Amino acid sequence: MIDLYYWPTPNGHKATLFLEEAALPYRIVPVNIGAGAQFEPAFLQISPNNRMPAIVDHAPADGGAAVSVFESGAILLYLAEKTGRFIPADLRGRAEVLQWLFWQMGGLGPMAGQNHHFNGYAPEKIPYAIDRYVRETARLYGVLDRRLADRAFVAGADYSIADMAIYPWIVSHEKQDQDLADFPNVKRWFDAIAVRPATVAAYALAEQVNPQPGEMDDKAKAILFGNGSTKA
Structure with a gap:
């Protein structure tokens, strides 16, 4: 099982596109970036740059302890190598x-x-x-x-x-x-x-996680675009 720390943004969608295409079992852990969830200490242990997405793979290919990965490009590469899909071997x-x-x-x-x-x-x-x-x-x-x-x-x-x-x-x-x-x-x-089925599924999931995209109050704007503090 993979835990996906996610909010519906372009970078967040990258992870759901792969997970849906590969039909990997995963669980969404919402990270409401407009409410400052990306600054929570528990999340920073997984994503020290306080950005989502991030994943925790509880069944890594080497059979060892869970692996956490942050940065959307690194996540795509990790998942491609884990599954052997969506990246050529040559x-x-x-x-x-x-x-x-x-x-x-x-x-x-x-x-x-x-x-x-x-x-x-x-x-x-x-x-x-x-x-x-x-x-x-x-x-x-x-x-x-x-x-x-x-x-x-x-x-x-x-x-x-x-x-x-x-x-x-x-x-x-x-x-x-x-x-x-x-x-x-x-x-x-x-x-x-x-029109790919996985794309349709990924974006439908986004609507479930955040049914009101684009709505942002002053507090959310201060968190996202201020000085990096949830107290902004």
């Missing part, structure tokens, strides 16, 4: 998947995240910041669109953890001021992943 195929996994972790995720913040949550609308992150998000969409011009999925013919990492950050394209009509290869890829 050197070159594995390298393709890892490059695009880290492209999301180091590029698309942070840039789209700043786009979300300055476009939607910042108390002051700063045109320079909004323009910078909208433009950089568009550039990254262009990179992805070119990559998908001659292949079904990001790393080739097969769905992989690279796709699982990237897809949740494209779901919010409208909030990022991106039109998928401008990126036809991304749109084709996005539409194909959206």
Whole structure:
């Protein structure tokens, strides 16, 4: 059994996409980031960077004590190696998947995240910041669109953890001021992943955990965007 410490965000969705695809037994432990649950001492023992998702695998492949993993990319890689699924075994195929996994972790995720913040949550609308992150998000969409011009999925013919990492950050394209009509290869890829049964199940689960996404009071904003203290 895997305990998944989770809240419905793009990074949280990465873990549920994999767990649903692989049909691994897991239990959701909600981490309400708007209420400051990510700062609880027990959670910090699992995720010292006070970010979710995180997992605790009570049945690791080596048969030993439970293993905890934080950071969404590390979780995807851990689960892929545990199951032998969604990452190629050969050197070159594995390298393709890892490059695009880290492209999301180091590029698309942070840039789209700043786009979300300055476009939607910042108390002051700063045109320079909004323009910078909208433009950089568009550039990254262009990179992805070119990559998908001659292949079904990001790393080739097969769905992989690279796709699982990237897809949740494209779901919010409208909030990022991106039109998928401008990126036809991304749109084709996005539409194909959206109808996968595991994707449908993962996003249905999100609605159960947080039935009112997007609603955020001043206290939640202070916790998420303040000085990192639940007392903010």
